[in-house]
Structure formats: structure tokens, C-alpha cells
Amino acid sequence: MDTLKFGTSGLRGLVSDLVGGPSFAYALAFLRHVAASDKAGAPTVVYLGRDLRGSSPEILADCAAAAEVAGFTAIDCGPLPTPALAFRSLREGCPAIMVTGSHIPDDRNGLKFYGRDGEITKADEAGILSAFHAMGVVERPLQAPSIAEDTTGLDEYEQRYLDCFLPDALAGMRIGVYQHSSVARDLLMRLLKRLGAQPTALARSDRFIPVDTEAHRPEDIASIAEWTSAGAFDAIVSTDGDADRPLMADERGTLLRGDLIGLLTARHLGLTTIVTPVTSSASIEQAGIAERVERTRVGSPFVIAGMAAAAADGAERIAGFEANGGFLLYSDVVLEGATLAALPTRDAVLPIIAVLAEARERGKKLSELVSELGAGHAAAHRLANIPGERSAAFLARLSGEEDFRREFFAPVGTVTAVDTIDGVRTLLADGSSIHFRASGNAPELRCYVEAATEADAARLLAWGLERAGDEVA
Structure with a gap:
């Protein structure tokens, strides 16, 4: 277990150190913490999801075993984006565990924890660690755990965007979808097509590809340059492994910075209070889109805390994002007469759709949208x-x-x-x-x-x- 690291973002480490007892024990500690700290009556259901890594189904079974021991009913939501699982968790008011290592290599994996109110906090982190150390050695049951299946969470997440963007929001746009091993690869193809775009699937992989939206792999940069060299696409889009961070390139193959994706998304949605870490560029203040900018430490828990503090201080129309492009929607937004409900966890699908819709609405190429920001x-x-x-x-x-x-x-x-x-x-x-x-x-x-x-x-x-x-x- 030497490689295991636990923090507010969850648990990560080598698969060899994570599978079996460790993932079972940390999931059990999380569920016992939830049961002990919930003042509204402990929930009895926990939703489980996973990315497309080869080790994820086995680790999900460890989490289901922990649920059984803790007295929870485990619901397997299947492979789906982390924000889709978070959306189901928030809607139902139940905790959730996402089995994913995000963008890290395939020999590693992890767990992301969600309470009934959203991402765990630093206080939750301390509570989970306390429960973990207090329970001593608990053996994982040998028998297969009882687990129910319900994959409608992915459908609900997809419908969330279809309800708030018009069927022609992306009409005529030629979009290359870099599929690799993103858990959102099929979802993106469906959504883009239903919103009027002409999506083309690119480079689907049967093995896990560690796509990082901040530190781009040279082979990804080269592939995107090749795909756009003939002028066949208005944009290339993708996500990291669990689809909470977007990857976007313009018509020339130039990758868009995550903070600029967030800035353009905020503009399209009319959000004027922006909370973002210190790693986002000075363009956040200089672009004139935000009326108020709050800077935080790196990590979605700090962004969420910053958004909550801004709201308590009277701010409205609040969003957060990180330099990796993950977009956190703190305020409800009304689009086309429908309400896009707040989802204060990193999301890749919303910024991809919003930036593309912004380009089509303004009749601009993606490169022109970015140039207008004067972002350096x-x-x-x-x-x-x-x-x-x-x-x-x-x-x-x-x-x-x-x-x-x-x-x-x-x-x-x-x-x-x-x-x-x-x-x-x-x-x-x-x-x-x-x-x-x-x-x-x-x-x-x-x-x-x-x-x-x-x-x-x-x-x-x-x-x-x-x-x-x-x-x-």
C-alpha cells in the first residue's frame, strides 16, 4: 500500500496496491463516515460508477462489497462520466463512489467520493481517515457482493444538455471526436449529432490512454495536427479518462487552454462571478467577462469552497473552473426556457458544447474566439x-x-x-x-x-x- 495517497480528491495508487483489501477498506470507511455524519437520516443507497480502465470493474466490486458490509444497497451505474455519476448522486441525495484514475497511467487507479451534497470536503477527508483508522482490520468478504444495475444515470446526464441547447445549436459544425479511452466517447458522438453537428470518430482505443488536458502528450498533439491539416474540421474535442476535463483544439489544430475554455463557457452562459485557482492565467481578470474573480488553491474542493464563499457574500451567476478546463456550475442557468441545474463538480461536456455553441452563435472560428480574448x-x-x-x-x-x-x-x-x-x-x-x-x-x-x-x-x-x-x- 506504499503508493496509496488519500486526499480530498479521493484515493489513488498503483492497481497492485489498490485492488482488494485497500479499496474495500477505504470505501467502507467512506460509507461509515457518511452514515455517522448525516443528520438528515442516513441514506441506504450508494451509486457506483467507473471509467474504462481494465482494473475498474474489479475495484468497483470491492466497493460493492464494502457497501454490503456497511448496510448500503449498491447500485452499479456502469461506465459513465464522473459528472454524470455526481449528477445522479445529487438528484437522489445519496452518496456515490467513482472508480477512476482520471488521466494517470493505466497501472494506477483511484476512487472519487461524493456525499449526498456533492464532492467531499476537507472535513469529510478527515472524517473518512478517522473512520479508516478506527475500524482496524476488516477482511473483505470472499463471496461476490450483491449489486443492482441501473444505467439510466447516463441518460439523465445526456438529457440535461438536450433540454437546454436547441437541436440546431451546433448545426453544420464539423467536429472530430478524439475517442481514445474516454468514458464519454460515445456520449459525445450522440450529443453532438443531436445538436446538429457532424461528428467524426477518431482514434478509438481498446486500451487505456492517459490523456492529460494540462500536460498534452506529444503523440496527441501530433495526431490533432494531422487530423486538422486538411481543413476537414471546425474543432477537435475530447476529454480525459473520466470526462471531467475537456480537451479542445481549433480548426488549425491549436489546443485551447483550459482556462480559456472556462472563460468562453462563462461568457456563453452569462456567468459573471468566476472562481479559479492561481494556475489560471491573468486573462481571467483582463478579458472583461467577469465582474468578480476569486483566486484559490489548485483543486476542485478549494474552488467549490470559493464559490460557496462568494455566494455567501452576495455574489450571483457563479461558476468555477481550473486550468485543466474542468467546469463547475454553481448557479442555475436558464437556457432556451429550460433550467440547467447547478452541478458544482468538474464537468467536460458542458464546456465543450458551450464553446462550440458560442462559436456558431457568433459566426466565429474557435481561433477567432480565443484571439478576441487577448489572453497572451x-x-x-x-x-x-x-x-x-x-x-x-x-x-x-x-x-x-x-x-x-x-x-x-x-x-x-x-x-x-x-x-x-x-x-x-x-x-x-x-x-x-x-x-x-x-x-x-x-x-x-x-x-x-x-x-x-x-x-x-x-x-x-x-x-x-x-x-x-x-x-x-
Whole structure:
């Protein structure tokens, strides 16, 4: 179990460490925490979902066994997007467990937990860990668990968008759907077609592909460039493995940054209060779309807490998103006479549809929509397989040792300001910035940069990864 890491986003680790007792034990701790903390009367049903990894069905069975021991009825919702499972959980007021490793490699997997009110909080995290340590050793039953099947959650999630976007919202648009192993690959094809687009399936895979919407794989970049080279598509769309983060490329094959996808989505939906982490670019404040912007640490729990705080402070028309493009809808939105209910968890399908609809409504190409934002240039990538203690030591020196920081950045500029809300974000005299932070759910050190030109951003990112790599090697 050495690789297992538990936090507010759930549990992740190597499949070899997760299958069987560990996934059973953490799922049992979660359900016991739910039963003990629910003041409205403990729910008796838990919804289970999974992505398309080869290990996910076995881990889902571990969760079903935990449900049986905890006195819950387990409902298998089948393979579906994480936001679809969250939507069912919120509608029914019951907890849910999603078996997914999101974008991490196939030899790893994880669990995402939802209470009856949505994503678990930091307080829930502490409660689950307390329940986990209090129960001692509990053996997973050997017999197959009892589990019912109900796959209508995916249908409800699909209908959510069909109710609020007109049948011709995407009429005539030629959309390539990079299917890979996304759990939303068939859903996207159906939705796009029913909204008037002409979708084309691309690169469907029988094995799991770890698509990361922040740190794009070179092979994905090359494939998208090839698909768009003949001018056959107005856009390429996709998601990560569990479809809570969108991937979009314009008609030229240029990938859209996640924060700009979120910004365009907010504009299309008329949302004027934006809550977003420090890793989103300065364009959020500069574009003139938001009347109010709140910055948070990285992670959907912090964005959700920020949205709740904004609402308590009187803000309206609230949304959140991250630099990975995952969009969190905090306020109900009325579209075409129908109400698009709030769904405060990361979603990939809503921003994909909204940005495409924005382009068609304005008669613009995606590249033109992005250009109009005047967002400058940003880039991000990661150093993989960096132990957390090495990242922590490096970040501590950057934030706390002025001489080290000055010498470290001297080859690229003079430091004028430092932000340590999450990692270390450094502003340089020429207006560019470099931001290092340790991933919260993987042994990675991430680097985010902003610069005046695309070439400068690429140069700064390459330098930052190489220089940081030397420090944590």
C-alpha cells in the first residue's frame, strides 16, 4: 500500500496496491463516515460508477462489497462520466463512489467520493481517515457482493444538455471526436449529432490512454495536427479518462487552454462571478467577462469552497473552473426556457458544447474566439516521478530563501513578486511568470508559465522544467 495517497480528491495508487483489501477498506470507511455524519437520516443507497480502465470493474466490486458490509444497497451505474455519476448522486441525495484514475497511467487507479451534497470536503477527508483508522482490520468478504444495475444515470446526464441547447445549436459544425479511452466517447458522438453537428470518430482505443488536458502528450498533439491539416474540421474535442476535463483544439489544430475554455463557457452562459485557482492565467481578470474573480488553491474542493464563499457574500451567476478546463456550475442557468441545474463538480461536456455553441452563435472560428480574448500565451507541463519530499524541499527553498530564488531565476529575469498561495508563483520584471507546484494526487512537479508570445512561453517552460529537474534530481 506504499503508493496509496488519500486526499480530498479521493484515493489513488498503483492497481497492485489498490485492488482488494485497500479499496474495500477505504470505501467502507467512506460509507461509515457518511452514515455517522448525516443528520438528515442516513441514506441506504450508494451509486457506483467507473471509467474504462481494465482494473475498474474489479475495484468497483470491492466497493460493492464494502457497501454490503456497511448496510448500503449498491447500485452499479456502469461506465459513465464522473459528472454524470455526481449528477445522479445529487438528484437522489445519496452518496456515490467513482472508480477512476482520471488521466494517470493505466497501472494506477483511484476512487472519487461524493456525499449526498456533492464532492467531499476537507472535513469529510478527515472524517473518512478517522473512520479508516478506527475500524482496524476488516477482511473483505470472499463471496461476490450483491449489486443492482441501473444505467439510466447516463441518460439523465445526456438529457440535461438536450433540454437546454436547441437541436440546431451546433448545426453544420464539423467536429472530430478524439475517442481514445474516454468514458464519454460515445456520449459525445450522440450529443453532438443531436445538436446538429457532424461528428467524426477518431482514434478509438481498446486500451487505456492517459490523456492529460494540462500536460498534452506529444503523440496527441501530433495526431490533432494531422487530423486538422486538411481543413476537414471546425474543432477537435475530447476529454480525459473520466470526462471531467475537456480537451479542445481549433480548426488549425491549436489546443485551447483550459482556462480559456472556462472563460468562453462563462461568457456563453452569462456567468459573471468566476472562481479559479492561481494556475489560471491573468486573462481571467483582463478579458472583461467577469465582474468578480476569486483566486484559490489548485483543486476542485478549494474552488467549490470559493464559490460557496462568494455566494455567501452576495455574489450571483457563479461558476468555477481550473486550468485543466474542468467546469463547475454553481448557479442555475436558464437556457432556451429550460433550467440547467447547478452541478458544482468538474464537468467536460458542458464546456465543450458551450464553446462550440458560442462559436456558431457568433459566426466565429474557435481561433477567432480565443484571439478576441487577448489572453497572451501560457504553457504548462510536468516532471513525472518526482517524490513529494523532493518537490517540497525545492519549493521551500524557492519561497523562503531569497538568495536562492534570485540566483535560480537570474538566467531568465529579475523577480519582482512571489505568490505562495499554492506552490510558488514568481512574477518577473518583463511581466512573464513561472509557477511551480507539486501535484496533489501524483508524484509530479508541475510548471506553469505566462509570457508575451508563444515562443517566449515555450522557451520559459522548457527552461523551467530543465532547471527544476536539476534541483529535484
